Amino acid sequence: MVSLLTLPSIHHAWPGSSTQLGLYRHGQFRRSIAFVVRSEHLPSTSASPCKEDGPGRRQLLAVGVTVAPWLFMSQQAATFAAETKKGFLPVTDKKDGYTFLYPFGWQEVVVEGQDKVFKDVIEPLESVSVNIIPTTKQDIRDFGPPQEVGETLIQKVLASPTQKTKLIEATEHDVEGKSYYTFEFIAKAPNYTRHALSTVCIGNGRFYTVTTGANERRWEKMKDRLKTVVDSFQIFNV
Incomplete structure (x- = not known):
């Protein structure tokens, strides 16, 4: 025992x-916040695809770093909501x-x-x-x-x-x-x-x-x- x-x-x-x-x-009750990044808001890199260090790429990376945590949390919330x-x-x-x-x-x-x-x-x-x-x-x-x-x-x-x-x-x-x-x-x-x-x-x-x-x-x-x-x-x- x-x-x-x-x-x-x-x-x-x-x-x-x-x-x-x-x-x-x-x-x-907390409301989940949907964070959407529209393609037209991102800098275009098609004009200089070989310039990996160009301004467009740096800006895109900066946006990615900022958005990633929000997207991750949103995915977690969506997964749990789907199981409700x-x-x-x-x-x-x-x-x-x-x-x-x-x-x-x-x-x-x-x-x-x-x-x-x-x-x-x-x-x-x-x-x-x-x-x-x-x-x-x-x-x-x-x-x-x-x-x-x-x-x-x-x-x-x-x-x-x-x-x-x-x-x-x-x-x-x-x-x-x-x-x-x-x-x-x-x-x-x-x-x-x-x-x-x-x-x-x-x-x-x-x-x-x-x-x-x-x-x-x-x-x-x-x-x-x-x-x-x-x-x-x-x-x-x-």
């Missing part, structure tokens, strides 16, 4: 709790190095101890939260196999001590050389049961946890959307 002494200490409070709704952040599914909105945190999708209509809220939280204001158990803590580990597999890590995290971290938990499935997958563990589990409280999914991974000297879920009574309706959320979560180097 995985020792609690080696696992990160990340107390995870459910964002669905009415005491942790926090303050809403409205309209915080209908009915979802993308999140990219360039500071902490992660991206994911969340269902359209969910609102961003502030929850103490969480890096980012989005939730449905009508169904409070339907939410997604991201938690990040420092770690010296290099790979999630350093903590053990998915089943053992999942059982320990769910019992000690991802659910309240008063809830009865059950791990349904634990899987592993790789994305661009990074290992991810995904868990499906149930957390039963006296007045409700939450069916949840969580994905954990390590990178940038950090332990990332993204968790989403819904009330058990709405699981069949929501499960495909919730799986899209956790499957979309990826980290990148910063």
Whole structure:
């Protein structure tokens, strides 16, 4: 079994709790900027093709140096936008190095101890939260196999001590050389049961946890959307 002494200490409070709704952040979406260079704006070099050091070539190189970073960023944004599914909105945190999708209509809220939280204001158990803590580990597999890590995290971290938990499935997958563990589990409280999914991974000297879920009574309706959320979560180097 995985020792609690080696696992990160990340107390995870459910964002669905009415005491942790926090303050809403409205309209915080960035618009991508399309940068287009028209051919007629570039200096012509056809008149002196052999003069590689001529003014036209130097000006073209200067423009290229200026434009290249913008084109690169635009290509990255376009690639991610192309992967966005209908009915979802993308999140990219360039500071902490992660991206994911969340269902359209969910609102961003502030929850103490969480890096980012989005939730449905009508169904409070339907939410997604991201938690990040420092770690010296290099790979999630350093903590053990998915089943053992999942059982320990769910019992000690991802659910309240008063809830009865059950791990349904634990899987592993790789994305661009990074290992991810995904868990499906149930957390039963006296007045409700939450069916949840969580994905954990390590990178940038950090332990990332993204968790989403819904009330058990709405699981069949929501499960495909919730799986899209956790499957979309990826980290990148910063």
